Amino acid sequence: MDVHNKETRSYNMSCIKGKNTKPEEIVRKYLFSHGLRYRKNDKKLPGTPDIVLPKYKTVIFVNGCFWHGHENCRYFVVPKTNTEFWTNKIETNRQRDNRKINDLKRLGWNVIVIWECQLKKYVIEDTLNAVLNGILHEND
Numbered sequence: 001m002d003v004h005n006k007e008t009r010s011y012n013m014s015c016i017k018g019k020n021t022k023p024e025e026i027v028r029k030y031l032f033s034h035g036l037r038y039r040k041n042d043k044k045l046p047g048t049p050d051i052v053l054p055k056y057k058t059v060i061f062v063n064g065c066f067w068h069g070h071e072n073c074r075y076f077v078v079p080k081t082n083t084e085f086w087t088n089k090i091e092t093n094r095q096r097d098n099r100k101i102n103d104l105k106r107l108g109w110n111v112i113v114i115w116e117c118q119l120k121k122y123v124i125e126d127t128l129n130a131v132l133n134g135i136l137h138e139n140d
């Protein structure tokens, strides 16, 4: 007999899969530890931002360098095969990103984009500090 109900099982799975903490989780934990409270993946907002801080009217996207086409980034390299397919796909993602950022700004949100490469070991502290400052001092 399976003693786990569906919720429990999927929770266990996510724990196992989450062994390498996802970039957006790292950011969330950091903000939480500094007393900031947020909503996750708010579908009511354009682009479903990864982190929403209503109190500071700020949203945060954590973008993978490849999928979102981080310009001049060494982690964004267009594959040598199917180059045209990838170029088009990433360009589409880029345009969608720009559109949702503009939509959010028009709605009065402060938008912060964090790239995955900015969360690498040697830069993560600076990045998170800057993000925190950006949130806290936006309305000064």
Ligand SMILES: [Zn+2]
Pocket: 065, 070, 073, 074, 075, 076, 115, 116, 117, 118
């Ligand atoms: Zn990057």
